[in-house]
Amino acid sequence: MAKVNHPRRVTIREVAAQAGVSVQTVSRVINQHPDVSDETRARVQEVIARLRYRPNGIARSLAAQSSQMLGVVASGFQLFGPAQLLTGIEQQATELGWHLMLQIVDPSKTNDYDRVAANLISQNVAGVIWAYPELTGERERAFHQQIQPHAPIVFLSMEPQPGSAVLNVDNRYGARLATEHLIERGYRHIGIITGPMALWSARQRKLGWQDALASARLPHRSKQIVEGDWSAASGDTGLMKLVEQFPQLDAVFASNDQMALGVLKAADCLGRRVPGDLGVVGFDDIPESAFFKPALTTVHHELLELGRLAVRELHRVIQAQQAGKPATATSLVLQPRLVVRESA
Template sequence: MAKVNHWRRITIREVAHEAGVSVQTVSRVLNGHPDVAEKTRARVQSVVTRLRYRPSGIARSLAAQSTQMLGVVASGFQLFGPAQLLAGIERQATELGWHLMLQIVDPAAPADYDRVASNLISQNVAGVIWAYPELTGERERAFHQQIEPHLPVIFLSMQAQPGSAVISVDNRHGAWLAVQHLVGCGYRRIGIITGPMALWSAQQRRLGWQDALAAAHLPRHSRQVVEGDWSAESGHAGLLRLIAQFPSLDAVFASNDQMALGALKAAERVGRRVPDTLAVVGFDDIPESAFFRPALTTVHHDLMDLGRLAVRELHRVIHARREGRTTTATSLMLQPRLVVRESA
């Protein structure tokens, strides 16, 4: 009895032998290449299924000098936005036959850009989706120098870079929509709880808030601004701080829905009724926000779509390069829309 514990892989050679053809012919059948007789093809196919043969992706990649793997650099999947993004990326990738190599960068310890680049190169990924929202200074340089010259890269939700493809949501416009709505409802003293200001998306949402105030000729003061970290906790603390330093506040734009939830809770605590004595709007339109009390008015954007688009674009560029054509990846900006519910 052979030992079962370690399992010998079935190789293309055995399939070839069993089917009475050469290895090359089997390879041709496997990859759908032309120039193989229908009868032979059928015979090989039947042997393949009978032997449950699975070609080694590794050997294939080595020989062909190209992989079926896409690198994805992201900050995690615990926040709603990134999770949606990754879900879209994942689906489109598997639909198109790509595997994913996920590289999570810890925002707290961002010293391992080098490790990320190393991994991507050593696994020989065919392209990279940079879904990590921050890319500045030395890190940027390191990455750009190591990766971008050699590989197609699509950036997600980032500041537009000259010469790079960036696909993102128009955060600024979305925030503008939200605050514009508050203005339209008659609110005049509108505060903001921002996201981490190191992030581009947080900066953009703040700018949208600014734009809307300016358009309505409303005064703006730093006491109206408070920084959060996307968590409900920070939204709660944020609103308390905001009210303390700017008591005449009559509305607040929370830069995401979780913070809006925290703000709602804080409003209750200080005896403000929403939307009567304080209006709240959020951003993201997470599925739960319709069930907040009151139901949250917020900004909807389709991050899953964004992820899908990124993969499709990368796919296009990779294939173009493989066929020798030179295409530049195109940038794109998706428009969000306002969802009016009860909180404003």
């Protein structure tokens, strides 16, 4: 790292000199420490404003051994879920005065997790939000072990692990709601297009579908199941496969709205009318789903709120730890709800 000739920035020392006080006093003013007389405080603040002094966050972090930065590990913002989570995280972080350091993981590279952990530690983040959907037991443990000594972690949308704080939407319950709705409407041969089965959330949604069928004493066999990848394209081909391997199919639970869109499209191509010949329910309630043809019945969940909660939880723990009280983040599950429209 070569030195770049930037204009000298104003330092705390200059402010102190101009205000006729010590550096320490200026520091106290900046940090809203109570032990400063109103008069001194006012004088210092006047100088700060005049000189346009900005405390150097880097130096602050180094001296105080803690930064104003939260690490966010994520991936795939093109998808609705991650984008929503990140937005919520950002909103809440800004409101509470935290900065965000973004890290993307490439799950295909095994040692990418180490790189990310190293980066987070090296920047001395005060807390970490793991918003990437998947982390298997062993990797989770390894990551936890690396980060935990330095900063608390909150995981999002992941399989609950003992000893870790995981914030989730109840995917299983949501899928059950969706499927039960189909059953209520009289459909009896209900297939599913799942998300990538490597993902816990996708597996949970599949379980919810099974729950509903089981409690209605309807059979569920593997020919009723097709695995998708969250994309509309996989919903489209998914339905094609499904009708082929399970001809009596009369309804589909698509594990997200994009795939549901693909299903609607394929149904159209096959000449099947929705909801008459085929019931369809999605998951996520993306803003567009109300404008599908027909408008999609789907499961709504509050991912934005989940992201906000993650930050708040981290904030709580960090504050407590700084006050000397040991605290750990706790897990939490948000309940989704069914949004009935026209597709079932």
